[in-house]
Amino acid sequence: QQLYRCGNTYSQTPCAPDAASARISAGAAPAPAPGAVGKDVCATDGVARMNFPDPESTRIRSVTKAGAEVIQYAGKPMAARKYQLAINTKDHAGAYTGDRVYLCYLSEDERRVLKVDAMRP
Secondary structure (H helix, E strand, C coil): CCCCEEEEEEEEECCCCCEECCCCCCCCCCCCCCCCCCHHHEEEEHHCCCCCCHHHHEEEEEEEEEEEEEEEECEEEEEEECCCCCCCCCCCCCCCCCCCCEEEEEECCCCCEEEEEEEEC
């Protein structure tokens, strides 16, 4: 595709009669940053934020992507990716509670936990 440099921008149409065409290389997309993403972030950082009485006993039964939702974060509305986690963990008495569903909200790039919450019945 032919492009022309017009000051500090580029255009598909010449911006001057003597406009010279510009070559822009189509480089490869940057590699994604290393580290956990998506359901792995919820299964690690998200569960750690839930502060269960016996974190070592926590059993993650499933992690399911549940779409996107706008949540309140730092007093502002923010788009978040939502995951549902089915978790069985011990209570303060040391007994397993049975599977319960929790919600984990991630940043749009799915690399940062914004909020975790128990799912309301």
